[in-house]
Protein backbone atom coordinates (compact mmCIF):
# COMPACT_ATOMS: atom_id res chain seq x y z
CA UNK A 1 0.00 0.00 0.00
CA UNK A 2 1.44 3.42 -0.86
CA UNK A 3 2.36 5.16 2.39
CA UNK A 4 2.99 8.83 3.13
CA UNK A 5 6.62 8.86 1.87
CA UNK A 6 5.59 7.26 -1.42
CA UNK A 7 2.77 9.76 -1.82
CA UNK A 8 5.13 12.65 -1.09
CA UNK A 9 7.72 11.35 -3.58
CA UNK A 10 4.89 11.03 -6.10
CA UNK A 11 3.91 14.65 -5.43
CA UNK A 12 7.49 15.83 -5.87
CA UNK A 13 7.76 13.88 -9.13
CA UNK A 14 5.22 16.08 -10.91
CA UNK A 15 4.21 19.11 -8.80
CA UNK A 16 6.54 21.65 -10.41
CA UNK A 17 6.01 20.31 -13.92
CA UNK A 18 2.21 20.47 -13.81
CA UNK A 19 1.92 23.83 -11.99
CA UNK A 20 0.56 26.46 -14.35
CA UNK A 21 -0.69 23.95 -16.94
CA UNK A 22 -4.22 24.15 -18.29
CA UNK A 23 -6.60 21.23 -18.38
CA UNK A 24 -7.37 20.01 -21.88
CA UNK A 25 -9.60 17.14 -20.79
CA UNK A 26 -10.21 14.38 -18.32
CA UNK A 27 -10.86 10.74 -19.01
CA UNK A 28 -12.43 8.26 -16.61
CA UNK A 29 -11.85 4.52 -16.68
CA UNK A 30 -13.65 2.02 -14.50
CA UNK A 31 -15.28 3.35 -11.30
CA UNK A 32 -12.88 4.10 -8.45
CA UNK A 33 -13.64 4.08 -4.74
CA UNK A 34 -15.66 7.29 -4.93
CA UNK A 35 -17.26 9.07 -7.87
CA UNK A 36 -15.50 12.08 -9.39
CA UNK A 37 -18.35 14.34 -8.39
CA UNK A 38 -18.26 16.61 -11.44
CA UNK A 39 -18.52 16.41 -15.19
CA UNK A 40 -15.04 15.74 -16.63
CA UNK A 41 -15.87 18.33 -19.29
CA UNK A 42 -16.23 21.02 -16.58
CA UNK A 43 -12.50 20.78 -15.83
CA UNK A 44 -11.46 21.89 -19.31
CA UNK A 45 -9.65 25.24 -19.35
CA UNK A 46 -8.89 25.32 -15.62
CA UNK A 47 -5.34 26.17 -14.54
CA UNK A 48 -3.44 23.79 -12.29
CA UNK A 49 -2.02 25.28 -9.10
CA UNK A 50 0.52 24.02 -6.61
CA UNK A 51 -0.05 20.37 -5.76
CA UNK A 52 -0.19 19.77 -2.02
CA UNK A 53 -0.27 16.69 0.18
CA UNK A 54 -2.25 16.05 3.36
CA UNK A 55 -1.68 12.63 4.89
CA UNK A 56 -1.86 10.23 1.98
CA UNK A 57 -4.09 12.54 -0.06
CA UNK A 58 -2.88 14.76 -2.86
CA UNK A 59 -4.68 17.97 -3.65
CA UNK A 60 -4.47 19.23 -7.22
CA UNK A 61 -5.89 22.79 -7.15
CA UNK A 62 -7.85 23.84 -10.24
CA UNK A 63 -8.91 27.48 -9.80
CA UNK A 64 -12.44 27.20 -8.40
CA UNK A 65 -11.74 23.99 -6.52
CA UNK A 66 -9.56 21.00 -7.08
CA UNK A 67 -9.13 17.26 -7.27
CA UNK A 68 -8.44 15.28 -4.13
CA UNK A 69 -6.58 12.09 -5.03
CA UNK A 70 -5.86 8.95 -3.08
CA UNK A 71 -3.79 6.01 -4.26
CA UNK A 72 -5.76 3.43 -2.26
CA UNK A 73 -4.13 0.00 -2.00
CA UNK A 74 -2.41 -0.28 -5.34
CA UNK A 75 -2.55 3.08 -7.09
CA UNK A 76 0.25 5.07 -8.65
CA UNK A 77 0.29 8.40 -10.43
CA UNK A 78 2.55 9.21 -13.34
CA UNK A 79 2.90 12.50 -15.15
CA UNK A 80 4.21 12.30 -18.67
CA UNK A 81 4.32 14.42 -21.79
CA UNK A 82 3.48 11.46 -23.93
CA UNK A 83 1.10 8.80 -22.78
CA UNK A 84 0.18 5.62 -24.54
CA UNK A 85 -3.47 4.72 -24.88
CA UNK A 86 -4.86 3.88 -21.43
CA UNK A 87 -4.48 0.27 -20.34
CA UNK A 88 -7.03 -1.82 -18.43
CA UNK A 89 -5.79 -0.46 -15.07
CA UNK A 90 -5.61 3.22 -16.02
CA UNK A 91 -8.74 4.74 -14.51
CA UNK A 92 -8.17 8.47 -14.60
CA UNK A 93 -6.29 10.79 -16.95
CA UNK A 94 -6.00 14.52 -16.43
CA UNK A 95 -4.79 15.76 -19.79
CA UNK A 96 -3.07 19.15 -19.57
CA UNK A 97 -1.03 21.45 -21.76
CA UNK A 98 2.14 20.14 -20.06
CA UNK A 99 1.32 16.45 -20.07
CA UNK A 100 -1.04 13.84 -18.73
CA UNK A 101 -1.43 12.90 -15.09
CA UNK A 102 -2.51 9.27 -15.04
CA UNK A 103 -3.81 7.16 -12.17
CA UNK A 104 -3.08 3.46 -12.59
CA UNK A 105 -4.85 1.37 -9.97
CA UNK A 106 -5.44 -2.37 -10.50
CA UNK A 107 -7.47 -2.81 -7.30
CA UNK A 108 -9.42 0.46 -7.69
CA UNK A 109 -9.45 1.46 -4.01
CA UNK A 110 -7.96 4.76 -5.09
CA UNK A 111 -10.03 7.83 -5.83
CA UNK A 112 -10.15 11.18 -7.59
CA UNK A 113 -12.79 13.48 -6.15
CA UNK A 114 -13.76 17.03 -7.04
CA UNK A 115 -14.14 19.47 -4.16
CA UNK A 116 -14.89 23.21 -4.30
CA UNK A 117 -12.16 23.77 -1.72
CA UNK A 118 -10.07 21.79 0.74
CA UNK A 119 -12.22 23.04 3.58
CA UNK A 120 -15.48 22.16 1.80
CA UNK A 121 -17.02 18.70 1.51
CA UNK A 122 -16.21 16.17 0.27
CA UNK A 123 -12.54 17.09 0.90
CA UNK A 124 -13.20 18.38 4.41
CA UNK A 125 -15.05 15.20 5.33
CA UNK A 126 -12.32 12.94 3.92
CA UNK A 127 -9.54 14.84 5.66
CA UNK A 128 -11.34 15.23 8.98
CA UNK A 129 -9.76 13.22 11.76
CA UNK A 130 -6.30 13.19 10.26
CA UNK A 131 -3.58 13.79 12.83
CA UNK A 132 -0.70 16.21 12.55
CA UNK A 133 1.79 16.00 9.71
CA UNK A 134 5.00 14.37 10.99
CA UNK A 135 7.13 17.27 9.74
CA UNK A 136 4.81 19.91 11.16
CA UNK A 137 6.73 21.74 13.92
CA UNK A 138 3.56 21.38 16.00
CA UNK A 139 4.19 17.63 16.19
CA UNK A 140 6.30 17.56 19.36
CA UNK A 141 6.86 15.08 22.15
CA UNK A 142 4.73 17.23 24.44
CA UNK A 143 1.89 17.25 21.92
CA UNK A 144 2.17 13.50 21.47
CA UNK A 145 2.22 12.99 25.22
CA UNK A 146 -0.93 15.08 25.63
CA UNK A 147 -2.67 13.23 22.79
CA UNK A 148 -1.92 9.85 24.38
CA UNK A 149 -3.45 10.78 27.69
CA UNK A 150 -6.35 8.42 28.37
CA UNK A 151 -5.57 6.22 25.37
CA UNK A 152 -5.54 2.66 26.69
CA UNK A 153 -4.66 0.93 23.42
CA UNK A 154 -1.16 -0.13 22.44
CA UNK A 155 1.07 2.62 21.07
CA UNK A 156 1.51 0.79 17.76
CA UNK A 157 -2.27 0.91 17.25
CA UNK A 158 -2.38 4.64 17.91
CA UNK A 159 0.39 5.28 15.39
CA UNK A 160 -1.41 3.20 12.75
CA UNK A 161 -4.73 4.92 13.39
CA UNK A 162 -3.21 8.19 12.14
CA UNK A 163 -5.43 10.45 14.23
CA UNK A 164 -2.51 11.73 16.31
CA UNK A 165 0.14 11.83 13.61
CA UNK A 166 -0.24 10.75 9.99
CA UNK A 167 2.28 8.74 8.01
CA UNK A 168 3.29 5.98 10.40
CA UNK A 169 1.98 3.04 8.37
CA UNK A 170 2.86 -0.47 9.45
CA UNK A 171 6.50 -0.63 8.37
CA UNK A 172 7.29 2.91 9.55
CA UNK A 173 5.46 2.47 12.88
CA UNK A 174 7.48 -0.69 13.60
CA UNK A 175 10.76 1.00 12.69
CA UNK A 176 10.01 4.18 14.64
CA UNK A 177 9.15 2.21 17.78
CA UNK A 178 12.36 0.23 17.36
CA UNK A 179 14.37 3.44 16.98
CA UNK A 180 12.70 4.87 20.10
CA UNK A 181 13.24 1.68 22.14
CA UNK A 182 9.52 1.32 22.87
CA UNK A 183 7.70 -2.02 22.99
CA UNK A 184 4.86 -1.71 20.43
CA UNK A 185 2.44 -3.30 22.94
CA UNK A 186 2.97 -0.56 25.52
CA UNK A 187 -0.26 1.04 26.68
CA UNK A 188 -0.16 4.50 25.11
CA UNK A 189 -1.20 6.45 28.21
CA UNK A 190 1.74 5.06 30.21
CA UNK A 191 4.44 6.56 27.96
CA UNK A 192 6.42 9.24 29.75
CA UNK A 193 7.08 12.63 28.21
CA UNK A 194 10.77 11.89 27.47
CA UNK A 195 9.78 8.65 25.73
CA UNK A 196 7.16 10.57 23.72
CA UNK A 197 9.93 13.00 22.72
CA UNK A 198 12.03 10.09 21.51
CA UNK A 199 9.08 8.59 19.66
CA UNK A 200 8.10 11.83 17.92
CA UNK A 201 11.70 12.24 16.86
CA UNK A 202 11.89 8.61 15.68
CA UNK A 203 8.71 8.96 13.61
CA UNK A 204 10.14 12.04 11.90
CA UNK A 205 13.54 10.48 11.28
CA UNK A 206 12.07 7.22 9.99
CA UNK A 207 9.83 9.00 7.51
CA UNK A 208 12.62 11.37 6.50
CA UNK A 209 14.86 8.39 5.76
CA UNK A 210 12.13 6.79 3.65
CA UNK A 211 11.68 10.05 1.75
CA UNK A 212 15.40 10.31 1.15
CA UNK A 213 15.44 6.78 -0.15
CA UNK A 214 12.54 7.48 -2.46
CA UNK A 215 14.07 10.72 -3.63
CA UNK A 216 17.50 9.29 -4.32
CA UNK A 217 16.89 5.79 -5.64
CA UNK A 218 13.48 6.11 -7.21
CA UNK A 219 13.55 9.47 -8.86
CA UNK A 220 11.48 8.22 -11.75
CA UNK A 221 8.98 6.79 -9.37
CA UNK A 222 6.34 4.57 -10.88
CA UNK A 223 5.78 1.63 -8.62
CA UNK A 224 4.38 2.70 -5.27
CA UNK A 225 5.42 -0.61 -3.74
CA UNK A 226 9.03 -0.41 -4.86
CA UNK A 227 9.91 2.25 -2.34
CA UNK A 228 8.59 0.48 0.76
CA UNK A 229 10.43 -2.55 -0.55
CA UNK A 230 13.69 -0.62 -0.78
CA UNK A 231 13.13 0.82 2.69
CA UNK A 232 12.46 -2.65 4.03
CA UNK A 233 15.92 -3.77 2.93
CA UNK A 234 17.33 -1.29 5.46
CA UNK A 235 14.79 -2.10 8.18
CA UNK A 236 15.98 -2.93 11.68
CA UNK A 237 13.05 -5.15 12.66
CA UNK A 238 10.29 -5.02 10.03
CA UNK A 239 9.94 -8.35 8.22
CA UNK A 240 12.88 -9.78 10.17
CA UNK A 241 11.21 -12.29 12.54
CA UNK A 242 13.77 -14.70 13.91
CA UNK A 243 16.71 -12.72 12.55
CA UNK A 244 19.16 -11.00 14.89
CA UNK A 245 18.39 -7.46 16.06
CA UNK A 246 20.98 -5.19 14.38
CA UNK A 247 21.67 -3.56 17.75
CA UNK A 248 21.84 -6.42 20.25
CA UNK A 249 21.54 -9.64 18.18
CA UNK A 250 18.47 -10.87 20.10
CA UNK A 251 15.99 -12.60 17.77
CA UNK A 252 13.41 -10.20 16.38
CA UNK A 253 9.86 -11.18 17.38
CA UNK A 254 6.67 -11.04 15.38
CA UNK A 255 3.27 -10.59 16.99
CA UNK A 256 -0.11 -9.63 15.53
CA UNK A 257 -1.84 -6.46 16.71
CA UNK A 258 -5.18 -5.50 15.24
CA UNK A 259 -4.65 -8.00 12.42
CA UNK A 260 -1.37 -6.39 11.40
CA UNK A 261 2.05 -7.95 11.87
CA UNK A 262 4.28 -6.15 14.35
CA UNK A 263 8.02 -6.75 14.55
CA UNK A 264 10.16 -5.73 17.49
CA UNK A 265 13.26 -6.56 19.51
CA UNK A 266 12.21 -7.91 22.94
CA UNK A 267 15.52 -6.76 24.43
CA UNK A 268 15.92 -3.23 22.98
CA UNK A 269 12.26 -2.27 23.16
CA UNK A 270 10.78 -1.84 26.63
CA UNK A 271 7.31 -1.26 27.97
Ligand SMILES: [Zn+2]
Pocket residue numbers: 245246247248249250265266267268269
Ligand atom coordinates in the same frame (compact mmCIF):
# COMPACT_ATOMS: atom_id res chain seq x y z
ZN1 LIG B 1 17.81 -5.50 20.16
